[in-house]
Amino acid sequence: MxxxxxxxxxxxxxxxxxxxxxxxxxxxxxxxxxxxxxxxxxxxxxxxxxxxxxxxxxxxxxxxxxxxxxxxxxxxVQASEEMLAIRRSKPAGLLRVDAATPFMLHVIAPLVAGYRRQYPEVELELNSNEGIIDLLERRTDVAIRIGELKDSTLHAKAIGQSQVRILASPDYLAKAGTPRQVSELAGHPLLGFSQPEHLNDWPLLDARGQRLHVRPAIRASSGETVRQLALNGGGICCLSDFMTANDRKAGRLVSLFDTQTLSQRQSINAVYYRNTAVSARISSFIAYLAGAIGERGFD
Missing domain, CATH: 1.10.10.10 (Winged helix-like DNA-binding domain superfamily/Winged helix DNA-binding domain)
Incomplete structure (x- = not known):
């Protein structure tokens, strides 16, 4: 048998x-x-x-x-089923997506319902990892990566950009005062990242005219943790618009050093291994993300 x-x-x-x-x-x-x-x-x-x-x-x-x-x-078997779905112009099957927690919470999760309405035959598995993962080892179809890409074995599709800003909560500034000069940041608790270290390079120039590298008083592995610390008055942070745009619009966070902040737009890319068996699912998801981000942006 x-x-x-x-x-x-x-x-x-x-x-x-x-x-x-x-x-x-x-x-x-x-x-x-x-x-x-x-x-x-x-x-x-x-x-x-x-x-x-x-x-x-x-x-x-x-x-x-x-x-x-x-x-x-x-x-x-899944590939055969997918090919039939492609012929019907209906992507179908399981699509595994990976993104860092902040991007998953603030960008992907709000878009899932709309994507599923358009592609109801695609099943989504959403996973969050703060660091770079091996797509094959984790059996991931598409991953969202922010910043410079280093893995040349992957195919990448740019789906947007996001500006980086210096931020703090109004409550914190009311108690600690608003810094006007970059040098004044030394008198405030700074919120940053435990890894990678380059995330602690802020888009400001120090007294020597070099890019400011900060030593955070509180470090976290996730941008969402940094955001929550800032919202709760923990200090001053540097985060990307994709996770803080709504906070700025609602007045929960305010930007600092607007005239001194260097233009630093992080690239947002969808990366994947080329595989015709899942190309319909991947392409539909990437196109939907790119369209939604392009329509609303993060400013």
Whole structure:
């Protein structure tokens, strides 16, 4: 008796999720049903695919070989389904998108409903990572990257730009005073990034006429954390318009050094590995993002 696609997908889900219970939740099945399906697959194959302990699951050597093959099989099936959808001019299937938390919260999440109305057959999986990820390792179809691109193995599509500004909350400025000269920043708590360090280069010139590099009193790995610190009166920050435009419009944050701030527009790119099996999903999502950003901008 041959293995079915459903059994293969259960096996993949268990491996990806790390446990039978987590896989059952993703597949919307009971734990017992998922366990039985996995056992049935191993019985059909006459081999053990996963070693089970009380704490974890691990692949056997046979399981690793089989996993690679079934991933290819499932990918081929999805590609066939996608090609049919392309012929109907309707992108379909699962699209995995990765972006840093601030961009996901302030740009992508508000646009999802509109995208889904236009492309209802596309399923979205949205993941947030603050650093650069390996798209293949994380099984990501398209990632949004802000700033200079360094990975030449990726295809990139520019979808917009966003100005960087110096900001603080009105409450903070009312208590601590508004700095007028760049040198006065030394008397204020500055909010910055733990990594990468270049994000602590602010678009201002110091007394020597060089780009200002700050030593933050509080460092965070995510721009959203920096934003929340600034909103709560924690100090002065430097953030991009895509996450702070609404705050400025509502008066929750105000910009400083407007006449002294250098023009620094961060490029926003959608990056992906070229793959005809997912090109319809990728192209529809990128085009939708680019159109929405182009229409409203972040100023």
């Amino acid at each position: 041959k293995a079915t696609l459903d059994e293969m997908q259960v096996f993949i889900a268990v491996v990806d999720c790390g446990s039978i219970s987590a896989a059952a939740e993703r597949l919307e099945q009971t734990v017992s049903a998922t366990s039985r399906t996995l056992a049935r697959l191993e019985e059909k194959l006459g081999t053990t695919l996963l070693r089970r302990t009380t704490r974890r699951l691990s692949l056997t050597e046979e399981g690793r070989d089989y996993l690679a093959r079934v991933r290819d099989i499932i990918s081929s």
